[in-house]
Amino acid sequence: MSIADNIKHLKTQTVPKKVSLVAVSKTKSAAEIQEAYDAGQRLFGENQVQEMVEKQEQLPKDIQWHQIGHLQTNKVKYIAPFIAMIQSVDSLKLLQEINKQALKNNRVIDCLLQIYIADEETKFGLGFDEAIELLRSEDFAVLKNIRIRGLMGIATNTDKEKQLKDEFNELKVFFDGIKQSFFRKDDNFNVVSMGMSSDYEIAIAQGSTMIRVGSTIFGERVIKHWKNN
Ligand SMILES: *Cc1c(COP(=O)(O)O)cnc(C)c1O
Numbered sequence: 001m002s003i004a005d006n007i008k009h010l011k012t013q014t015v016p017k018k019v020s021l022v023a024v025s026k027t028k029s030a031a032e033i034q035e036a037y038d039a040g041q042r043l044f045g046e047n048q049v050q051e052m053v054e055k056q057e058q059l060p061k062d063i064q065w066h067q068i069g070h071l072q073t074n075k076v077k078y079i080a081p082f083i084a085m086i087q088s089v090d091s092l093k094l095l096q097e098i099n100k101q102a103l104k105n106n107r108v109i110d111c112l113l114q115i116y117i118a119d120e121e122t123k124f125g126l127g128f129d130e131a132i133e134l135l136r137s138e139d140f141a142v143l144k145n146i147r148i149r150g151l152m153g154i155a156t157n158t159d160k161e162k163q164l165k166d167e168f169n170e171l172k173v174f175f176d177g178i179k180q181s182f183f184r185k186d187d188n189f190n191v192v193s194m195g196m197s198s199d200y201e202i203a204i205a206q207g208s209t210m211i212r213v214g215s216t217i218f219g220e221r222v223i224k225h226w227k228n229n
Pocket of ligand 1: 196
């Protein structure tokens with residue numbers, strides 16, 4: 001099936017209307033992204049700053065770009081002028097830099113806190129306690145040019161359905177608690193970003209409001225530079 005067919009299939013068959021679909025286009029060419037765009041897709045996710053910036057320059061300006069991979073503080077300035085959402089906030093220091101660069105660009109940048117839910121030794125994401133500590137801190141309270149829209153999580157790379165279900169459920173329960181404690185009056189705190197190609201149906205059943213899907217739309221990723229794809 002073509003990229004356009006894959007998007008249409010997702011949007012009409014498997015993804016409920018209330019769930020946002022982020023097309024993960026890392027390693028894919030500008031032409032492939034344009035094909036998805038022409039099929040109506042507007043949200044795209046990338047994990048490399050340089051790659052996103054170059055694509056952003058080439059592609060239609062109403063694309064909403066989401067940063068989904070670990071972001072180094074010294075690279076925030078390159079995406080601050082246009083980024084729609086930074087999903088991978090994993091420290092107060094990064095949030096402070098996003099705030100600073102957003103201010104310089106006269107913007108408020110939407111962010112998700114990335115929460116560590118997998119049963120794996122991955123490097124990135126806040127633990128539950130760390131996220132709470134961040135939200136309670138005075139250093140956080142003064143940041144006026146970022147807006148926390150919700151939480152993001154990546155489940156363990158496994159095909160054990162029970163484990164995936166439990167991890168997604170844990171994130172959703174944590175989201176509900178955080179909403180209650182810190183964002184009760186804030187209708188914009190409404191994003192639970194969880195689920196990728198292999199597990200998005202389980203994630204949606206557990207309350208995901210935003211899925212990040214790459215290979216199901218664009219096909220498997222080959223390890224080649226995106227300009228040569
Ligand atoms: C690559 C990536 C995805 C998409 O993965 P697929 O399995 O191709 O759907 C989703 N989320 C993050 C954070 C990623 O890095």
